[in-house]
Amino acid sequence: MDEIYNKIYISNSYPYLRPFISEGDPKKCKIFLVGINPATPILPTELDKTTYIELIQDYEKFLSYYRNYRKSKFKTEISRTRYGIESFKKWLKQYTSAQILETDVYTYPTESLVELDKINPDILVISKEIFVNVLKECRPELVIIYGKRAADTFFDLAQINKFQLFIYDTNSNKIQQMEQTVPFAKINIFGKEAYIAVCRHFMYYGKTGESYKNFKDKLKNLVSKV
Template sequence: MNRIGLKEFVERGTTNEYLRPFVSKCKTSNPNVFIVGINPASSILKTDVDHDVDRYIDLIMDRESFLTFIQQKNIEKGKRPFSKTRIGLNQLVNQLETQSNEAIEVLETNINAYATPTAKKLKAIHPSIKQSGQEWFHKLMREHTPAVVIVHSLDATRDLMKWLIANEMIQSSVYNRSYRLRDWIDLGPIPINYPSGATGVVFCTKHLKYYGWKGNAFQQLREDVLTQFNER
């Protein structure tokens, strides 16, 4: 991964906070499962890391350190250690990696690296800025060609499908603008054909803020993802 290019990207477009294109397990990660949301809900200010972009890069490239940092930051502000979405994401990541006997390595990412409190506020950003915030996600998809992409929420699903179709990675017939999230979920694994010749699948699911600590309502999703690796 090009660290110089990553540093330039995370500092782009804002004077107060860093963009967050991903959180990886470690610096040497080679992820094969992407969990994709629409965008981060909370930002990390440059002052939070003393304007040290290298420290920030080290954080997002070390999941355990990143989670400790977020937890401490929230507690200092009188908030809960983790949001409902973060709890669900943590649990899903842990269950997939553990239940696959480490055959799965997850990269946490988003369609857009700009943090906003709600998806609605992301839509209000100028289109050119919003487009630039997606560049690193597109780069990650092409570089790692994940075997499984788990996309959560309707907004993220629509944006991902439009990009995959525009780049001829999935069949255009898959997309239907009238689909509800339930319709996307019911499609099951959607095949991806990467430009490199690699293949993968997309699973659509509801927002991870509904996951909880056990993720009982997401059991079928976990089983379907694990099956993809059992069959390889």
């Protein structure tokens, strides 16, 4: 993981890149939740690098930091997306004991996609390289991608990095269609296969994810294999 940690610092003027947040050792996480990019910028002037690395490997501590950060910005303690992620993970843990790692195809944190698109392209390239390195280092067994842009970027990166990729439904190009095929794809990461499921962004999930019911019913069978 040293190669990843060595790249998360850009300068004191930029937030740390966030390769993941995990429930302990990231290499023991068999399930990945993959979004587009983190939404909580943490500057090196706020936390030293060692403390930051420890924080992203301790999910409960990170969540506490996240809530305090949002309150300091006069925001609600938790965003719609975070609320959806927490609700989905609570549901998911009924069917698996596997550790879960949250990551993003762009590891550069911004509070909106509009801001993300304004970031120096060279930095964004590095941020995507870090995501690919997390995939290579951790080699999950199940990857759940939420959001169309995240899915498109993931599959682009898979092709660029020459991962063996098999898509089960090549006719689906809308997120609502992609969600109906579970698994949607399978990827080979250095000899280890992982199933890929794709769904709508978790900002729409809410408390129970009722509109995700068909996706979850199909996902249950896949999760049992992890």
